[in-house]
Amino acid sequence: MSNKTKETRRIRKTDYPTTDYERIFHPKAIAILGVSADENGVGFGTGMLRATMAMGYEGTIYPVNPKGGTIYGLEIYRSVEDIPGPVDFAVIAVNARYVPESLETCLKIGVAGVEILSSGFSELGTEEGKELERRIQDIAARGIRVVGPNCFGIYCPASGITLLPGPDLSRETGPVAFVAQSGGMSIDFAHAGKWLGVRFSKMISFGNGADLREAELLHYLARDPETRVISMYIEGIKDGERFFSELAAATSKKPVIVYKGGLSAAGARSVASHTASMGGSRVIWQSILRQAGAVQVNDTEEMAQANLAFAMLPPKAFRGISIVGGGGAIGVTACDTAETYGIEIPALPPELQERIGSVLPKPGSSAINPIDVANPFVGPQALKEVLLGAAQDERIELQIIVSLLFHYKGLARAFGIPITEAAPYKELTQCVRDVIDQTGKPVIAVLPNMTRGTESMDITELIALTRQEYLSRGIPVFDELHDAIRAISHVNNYYGGKIK
Amino acid sequence: MKNEKAAKIIDKALKQGRKTLSEHEAKQVLAAYDIPVTKEVLVGDKTGLEKGLKKIGFPLVMKGCSADIAHKTEKGLIHVDVRTATEAKKAFREILAGMEGFEGGVLLQEMVKGRRELVMGLTRDPQFGPCVMFGLGGIFTEILRDVAFRRAPLEIRDAKEMMQDIKGRKILDAVRGMEAADQKMLVDMLINVGRIGLDFDDIMEIDLNPVIISGSKPVVVDALMVLK
Structure with missing residues (x-):
């Protein structure tokens, strides 16, 4: 992507403090300030201690509470200053009015960064809250980095550092970094990513953003070798110009997916010109994001799907695709959707149609592209032949295989076996993997589920298992064909959509 | 590097406590930034x-x-x-x-003759500062709202992308016996509207509507500039 000129123009000296992000995201030792002296405590501190242990964090954990004692077999230190070894990162979950002094002691013993989970700061809108937050900023400026306050903290699967209240997040590391003010959005995406196949390098929910926030985090993540795809949920930003320049610089290095919340009608602003009345916050934001080269998404599902596509597909645009599936209106709807997103489904040449047609049931099948296999029980080996055949057409740069697995319920019933035995889902996913390896062209799997009622729990299970098999073979999976095609279009727009 | 001629016009209006420039004044400011206006x-x-x-x-x-x-x-x-x-x-x-x-x-x-009317403008976003607008002009501006924005300063590519962003982009092509609009001129105009916004914080809004494509050449036919 030739974003070079843009980047050089916008690069300028930053006044960001030197930060040891390695110690923050991969700490060898952490302190948790504000654990309760009681193992049954329900406070954030104790919750984070339990979650961090459940995640299998391999470093040393130092619980801190002025009362001392022990918790889950760990000694509770009365003060951070009593901790015998170095501490890289600290979780602060004490009452808001004790946060400044806690932070001060962390600074004193050389902690690189903290997350402040406590609330009771500027978000209250009270003078007291704002003053407490200003004190946090003053201390931070003297040499310690702060995530929060009023946040769910950071998540780094590689190190086992987890978000509040996340004991069950994936430890599998991956290319996607996620940044949001919102803790709820972060923990939701962390959980969703686990089964969707979105693997994270790191996640930061920064809450009030008293110190570290969107622009500086973009600056860092753009340079972070563990991160290949950056994803953000934004409500408000602090500094438009800085955000814009960091965003433009980041998109010249790697895709940045932005979900901007709160785009409803701009407040009533009295304006005299047409231009000003046209430029409500929605259209300005959309234009700014486009100008900066960001990938814009409109909801959490689209965000997750775009992340999946960027993380799992090769970094290029896919202009021509083939779609292989069984039955229904797949052909027409696929073409309609693809056209909407500027993607072609070229008709295969006659010799390939003949080759593909020879392995498909007749009548009812069609080998033109979209390829309608006519029957949901066409086996993995035949599907492999179909995909291998279609890949022969050099216009095809990516293939989509749609499997309507719920049809296997009938087969399972007829033979009196569980659906997971009736459907050859493992073989299918391996065949698709073989096709990718032989052709060098990516394949995306689509697993629609029309049957989500309580009587179809076995189908839901089959689809979940199939998804897992695909993902373990590096193949992205989407629920609907439309989702897959839209996600491809995001990839296309990023890698191929720039006007030179 | 403020344009002195434009600065004089704007200062005079501000001193008189005015909230807008007259059409004629606005066009003189535009002309000072090499934006083609009606004779x-x-x-x-x-x-x-x-x-x-x-x-x-x-x-x-x-x-x-x-x-x-x-x-x-x-x-x-x-x-x-x-x-x-x-x-x-x-x-x-x-x-x-x-x-x-x-x-x-x-x-x-x-009287500028041309069947194609465009709009250009500038607004100040509280977050992002001066933003330049481009779109379909005349009565279609408000009816179709087919416009695109870019934050100033604009690069050539930004201006080109704006023209591609609008649904009615084909209006700029050679259609129905009309010449293709002079894209280079349009690009320069959009960049310069952004420059005016960056140079003068006192200009809150600019509306150039219509910008008529006469032959292949765009000309600003009506102009409004709103002051702080």
Whole structure:
């Protein structure tokens, strides 16, 4: 992507403090300030201690509470200053009015960064809250980095550092970094990513953003070798110009997916010109994001799907695709959707149609592209032949295989076996993997589920298992064909959509 | 590097405590930034009118011109396709009467011919500062709202992308016997509208509507600049 000129123009000296992000995201030792002296405590501190242990964090954990004692077999230190070894990162979950002094002691013993989970700061809108937050900023400026306050903290699967209240997040590391003010959005995406196949390098929910926030985090993540795809949920930003320049610089290095919340009608602003009345916050934001080269998404599902596509597909645009599936209106709807997103489904040449047609049931099948296999029980080996055949057409740069697995319920019933035995889902996913390896062209799997009622729990299970098999073979999976095609279009727009 | 000519016009209006520039002033600011505007003269009396008619030539457009009057069409202050001196004199009297004592004069303007109308503009976003707009002009601006924005300063690519962003982008091509619009000129105009916004914090909004494509050349036919 030739974003070079843009980047050089916008690069300028930053006044960001030197930060040891390695110690923050991969700490060898952490302190948790504000654990309760009681193992049954329900406070954030104790919750984070339990979650961090459940995640299998391999470093040393130092619980801190002025009362001392022990918790889950760990000694509770009365003060951070009593901790015998170095501490890289600290979780602060004490009452808001004790946060400044806690932070001060962390600074004193050389902690690189903290997350402040406590609330009771500027978000209250009270003078007291704002003053407490200003004190946090003053201390931070003297040499310690702060995530929060009023946040769910950071998540780094590689190190086992987890978000509040996340004991069950994936430890599998991956290319996607996620940044949001919102803790709820972060923990939701962390959980969703686990089964969707979105693997994270790191996640930061920064809450009030008293110190570290969107622009500086973009600056860092753009340079972070563990991160290949950056994803953000934004409500408000602090500094438009800085955000814009960091965003433009980041998109010249790697895709940045932005979900901007709160785009409803701009407040009533009295304006005299047409231009000003046209430029409500929605259209300005959309234009700014486009100008900066960001990938814009409109909801959490689209965000997750775009992340999946960027993380799992090769970094290029896919202009021509083939779609292989069984039955229904797949052909027409696929073409309609693809056209909407500027993607072609070229008709295969006659010799390939003949080759593909020879392995498909007749009548009812069609080998033109979209390829309608006519029957949901066409086996993995035949599907492999179909995909291998279609890949022969050099216009095809990516293939989509749609499997309507719920049809296997009938087969399972007829033979009196569980659906997971009736459907050859493992073989299918391996065949698709073989096709990718032989052709060098990516394949995306689509697993629609029309049957989500309580009587179809076995189908839901089959689809979940199939998804897992695909993902373990590096193949992205989407629920609907439309989702897959839209996600491809995001990839296309990023890698191929720039006007030179 | 502020343009001095433009600065003078803007300072004068600010000193007078005005909230807008007159159309004529706005166009002088535009011209100072190499943005093509209609050939025009501002006249206040009959002698001026006669001289002006000679300078502009027929057919022409006559408009009431005052910083205090924003929407001229609604107030009957625009006479288009004026073809003779007699018509011009009649229009002159009617416009002055219609201005109801507002300070200003009558603008004599070449009549720019072209079927394609565009809009360009500038607004200040509280987060991102001056943002330039491009889109379909004339009555379609508000009806179709087919516009795109970019934050200033604009690069050539930003300006080109804006033109691609609007749904009606084909209007710029060679269609129905019309020449393709001069893209380079449009790019320069958009970049320079952004420069005006960056150079003058006192200009809150700019509306250039319509910008008519005459042959292949875009010309600003009406202009509004709102001050702080």
